[in-house]
Amino acid sequence: MHxxxxxxxxxxxxxxxxxxxxxxxxxxxxxSDVMPAAWACPLDLSPCKATVVVDKSHYTRQLIEKSGFFALLLPGAGIVRETLALGSMSRNDVDDKLTRSGAEFSNIEGYPMPFVQGSVACAVFRVLSEPHNESAYDLFIGECVAAWADPRVFTNGHWHFESAPEALRTLHYVxxxxxxxxxxxxxxA
Amino acid sequence: MHxxxxxxxxxxxxxxxxxxxxxxxxxxxxxSDVMPAAWACPLDLSPCKATVVVDKSHYTRQLIEKSGFFALLLPGAGIVRETLALGSMSRNDVDDKLTRSGAEFSNIEGYPMPFVQGSVACAVFRVLSEPHNESAYDLFIGECVAAWADPRVFTNGHWHFESAPEALRTLHYVxxxxxxxxxxxxxxA
Structure with missing residues (x-):
């Protein structure tokens, strides 16, 4: 997050x-674990809340449940291959999944979960416990406790991809x- | 939806x-009413479910609650102005909001809610009643009962914007x- x-x-x-x-x-x-999720979405403005769908089969899920926190990163186009790799292996089967993914990791300031180099933003969420949603829909709700962004693409609450390298554009999975x-x-206007 | x-x-x-x-x-x-929502997200694969956040202040909300159905359309870039207009007025204040928005409406085949011309896809959802989510988070969960897309941009489960007019690209609100x-x-690969 340099x-x-x-x-x-x-x-x-x-x-x-x-x-x-x-x-x-x-x-x-x-x-620790990192997995891609296309199914993440804002839920509230202030304080910022978000939802994310994390299936019971994912190793990441138990880490969320035990720690009560998750971070959502926005991978830039420059790490599309690593993003896909992080979703192609499970830490349930491959203990060195993070290394094998080819991604590079660093620390999120003040939090234990890893940051993935080449992401353009990062937000840490505290889980708001909703057992029914988690059980019935694999849906987790979090309240944002800290957020950061790469100032080459996001400053003062606004994106400006057009002035930055293509590698910093957000990815939208099909x-x-x-x-x-x-x-x-x-x-x- | 021609x-x-x-x-x-x-x-x-x-x-x-x-x-x-x-x-x-x-x-x-x-x-009827139509409002833009950036906070809509898939929730499950098959049958397809989705979440959408609809604040209590929106006229659309009571129509969802009374009918038990909503449709999610994907406006193309060609109707960005109309999309913004549909979020700049409320039918609580402006009874002819839909007309004033400048958008053109037609029917969704077999359903009562309006389709907005210039949208590139449409899916109808039956509300799965979750009173706590609706009340605490303004979060509605729906199960898809029918879906359609403009074959110029989506066929056989895949998007192909690159072969279509720019007006058919999806919009991503900031x-x-x-x-x-x-x-x-x-x-x-």
Whole structure:
């Protein structure tokens, strides 16, 4: 998260408004995992809340449940291959999944879950316990406690991809190995 | 929905995987409303479920609650102005909001809620009643009962914006009058 800038909690929802595919990062007692999730979405403005769907089969899920926290990262187009790799293996089967993914990891300031280099934003959420949603729908609700973004693409609550390298555009997953990058800005006066 | 093609219910989630901004359409006893919602997200694959956040202040909400159904449309970039207009007025204050928005409406085949011309996809959802989510989070869960897409941009479960007019690209809202259109396809082998 070198050179990232803090995002105020009342603007953090704008990181997720675009609907980009996320990486869900979690850690507990020295174990960590990161998995891609296209199904993440803002839920409230201030304080920012978000939902994310994490299936019971994912190793990440127990880390979320045990720690009570998760981070949502926004991978840039430059790490599309690593993003896919993080969803193609499970830590249930492959203990060194994170290493094998080819992604590079660093620390999220003040939190135990890993940051993935090449992501353009990061927000940490405290789980708001909703056992029925978690059990019936694999749906987790979190309240944002901290957020950061790469100032090359997001400053003062606004995205500006057009002035940054293509590798920093958000990814929007379809299926298989197919994504779209975010495109042109449209301003309605 | 002229020339739209049906989308199978096990592929309908792919309409929403991109995280595009939606239009929420609902009708009850001859009253109808359409509002933009960036906070819509897939929840399950098959049958396709989705979540959408609809605040208590919106006229659309009572139509969803009374009818038990809502549709999620994906407005194309060609109707960005109309999409914004549908979120700038409330039918609580402006009875002819739909007319004033400048959007053109037609029927969704077999359902009462309006379709907005210039949208590139449409899915109808039956509300799965979850009173706590609706009350505490303004979060509605729906199960898809029918879906369609414009074959110029979506066929056989896949998007192909690159072969279609720019006006058919999905919209991804930031704030104010600012959107991004979906951009370049990225295929990872």
């Amino acid at each position: 050179n990232f800038e803090s995002v105020s909690l009342d603007k953090a929802y704008r990181l997720f408004n675009l609907g980009a595919t996320t990486l869900v990062s979690a850690a507990h007692e020295g174990q 299926a298989g190995g197919t994504f779209y990058a975010i495109g042109e800005k449209i301003e309605v | 020339n739209f093609e049906s989308v199978s219910l096990d592929k309908a989630y792919r309409l929403f995987n991109l995280g595009a901004t939606t239009l929420v359409s609902a009708a009850h006893e001859g009253q 704030a104010g009058g600012t959107f991004y259109a979906i951009g370049e396809k990225i295929e990872v």
